[in-house]
Amino acid sequence: MNKRIFACTLLLLNGLLMSNPSAATEEPKYEVIKSEGAFEIRRYKPMLIAETEVQGDMDEASRKGFRLIADYIFGNNQRPDSADEAKIAMTAPVTVQPQAVKIAMTAPVSAQPVAGATNMQTADKWRVHFVMPSQYTLATIAKPKNDAVKLKEVPGKYFVVLAYSGLNGVAKVQEKTNETLEWTRQNGLEITGIPQLARYDPPWTLPMFRRNEIMVEVATPKQ
Numbered sequence: 001m002n003k004r005i006f007a008c009t010l011l012l013l014n015g016l017l018m019s020n021p022s023a024a025t026e027e028p029k030y031e032v033i034k035s036e037g038a039f040e041i042r043r044y045k046p047m048l049i050a051e052t053e054v055q056g057d058m059d060e061a062s063r064k065g066f067r068l069i070a071d072y073i074f075g076n077n078q079r080p081d082s083a084d085e086a087k088i089a090m091t092a093p094v095t096v097q098p099q100a101v102k103i104a105m106t107a108p109v110s111a112q113p114v115a116g117a118t119n120m121q122t123a124d125k126w127r128v129h130f131v132m133p134s135q136y137t138l139a140t141i142a143k144p145k146n147d148a149v150k151l152k153e154v155p156g157k158y159f160v161v162l163a164y165s166g167l168n169g170v171a172k173v174q175e176k177t178n179e180t181l182e183w184t185r186q187n188g189l190e191i192t193g194i195p196q197l198a199r200y201d202p203p204w205t206l207p208m209f210r211r212n213e214i215m216v217e218v219a220t221p222k223q
Contacts, residue, residue: 065128
């Protein structure tokens with residue numbers, strides 16, 4: 001492992017552990033349009049994200065992506081107005097999203113509403129992203145020195161979100177993804193994006209206290 005990335009990851013984890021619990025971690029801003037049990041339809045405001053694409057299964061990709069973006073926010077960057085580095089505050093959640101799937105030779109080929117990338121168990125390429133603190137814009141935030149990390153402005157969007165607690169084995173994530181897709185279809189919503197897994201807590205958080213979400217982008221709901 002790159003020594004800088006390893007050191008930055010340790011600093012990040014230590015910072016989360018030792019941080020003042022009264023100082024809330026910033027999260028993306030949204031409005032709840034509809035709530036039904038554990039499901040919500042949310043309208044998110046525009047946001048700025050740092051993202052990277054990595055290979056591997058869900059757990060491996062999560063670790064790789066986390067290290068790369070942690071390296072960026074802890075100083076492997078350059079301020080837009082000088083040659084100095086900047087420290088960027090950690091936000092929540094950390095989100096992973098499959099970008100491709102392995103298809104067995106015997107499997108039928110079918111068209112899926114989200115480009116076929118709904119199977120978390122067979123995906124081998126993932127997009128990992130952190131939402132940047134709301135104080136920044138693309139013009140004012142420090143730029144990554146590692147080309148593997150990209151900054152991107154994301155417009156306001158609607159998501160169906162299923163919240164749950166516990167550990168995130170890939171089978172459980174797939175089960176929750178299927179539940180979210182089914183609820184979305186039953187409510188007559190048009191799916192426009194690939195499901196995402198959002199995790200809000202550091203790895204030492206007890207399973208019953210962990211906050212996880214499956215997020216599925218949808219078109220603007222009909223009134």
